[in-house]
Amino acid sequence: MAESVKVEHIPSLKQVHEMQPSEILPVIDDIIAQYKGTKGALIPVLQSAQNLLGYLPKDILVHISESLHIPYSEVAGVVTFYSFFSTVPKGRHMVRVCLGTACYVRGGKEVLEAISRDLKIKVGETTADRQFSLEIGRCFGACGLAPVVMIDEDVHQRVKPSKIHEMLEPYRDAEGDGHENH
Numbered sequence: 001m002a003e004s005v006k007v008e009h010i011p012s013l014k015q016v017h018e019m020q021p022s023e024i025l026p027v028i029d030d031i032i033a034q035y036k037g038t039k040g041a042l043i044p045v046l047q048s049a050q051n052l053l054g055y056l057p058k059d060i061l062v063h064i065s066e067s068l069h070i071p072y073s074e075v076a077g078v079v080t081f082y083s084f085f086s087t088v089p090k091g092r093h094m095v096r097v098c099l100g101t102a103c104y105v106r107g108g109k110e111v112l113e114a115i116s117r118d119l120k121i122k123v124g125e126t127t128a129d130r131q132f133s134l135e136i137g138r139c140f141g142a143c144g145l146a147p148v149v150m151i152d153e154d155v156h157q158r159v160k161p162s163k164i165h166e167m168l169e170p171y172r173d174a175e176g177d178g179h180e181n182h
């Protein structure tokens with residue numbers, strides 16, 4: 001997997017949600033400009049676009065394809081091949097439950113079930129209010145703190161199934177426009 005990339009002045013997901021479609025394309029163009037002409041530009045551009053938008057809509061893929069002069073079929077193929085790319089909208093917060101060996105034996109599965117029950121979604125799904133998406137991970141490198149859950153960039157350690165609701169609470173947003181985690 002390519003390293004994540006840094007683009008200056010990149011807006012937050014919350015800011016993007018408030019932007020008009022016409023305002024988003026120039027930001028995508030800024031990302032493309034940073035990589036254009038470099039070998040292997042496609043994956044970092046796609047990663048940055050997904051970090052920006054939360055997912056990769058078809059019109060953005062077409063735009064990237066045209067801007068990088070890469071056939072659309074190739075762009076779509078790369079997006080399909082790598083599981084970390086998504087063409088469907090994700091929630092505002094990504095909840096990733098580690099099911100690596102250490103976390104699994106220390107109750108990761110029960111943690112996953114408790115989160116799934118609390119959010120009323122299965123792995124790979126997004127809540128109807130688009131606040132949370134649920135995924136599983138295979139070791140976040142914090143095995144000594146197992147079981148581990150990552151919410152966006154936050155690492156939650158020694159998570160107990162009975163404390164799931166409290167763990168998720170700070171990320172919940174009753175108005176759909178409150179807490180934003182960076």
Ligand code: FES
Nearest residue numbers: 098100103140142
């Ligand atoms: S197995 Fe979960 S952090 Fe390593």
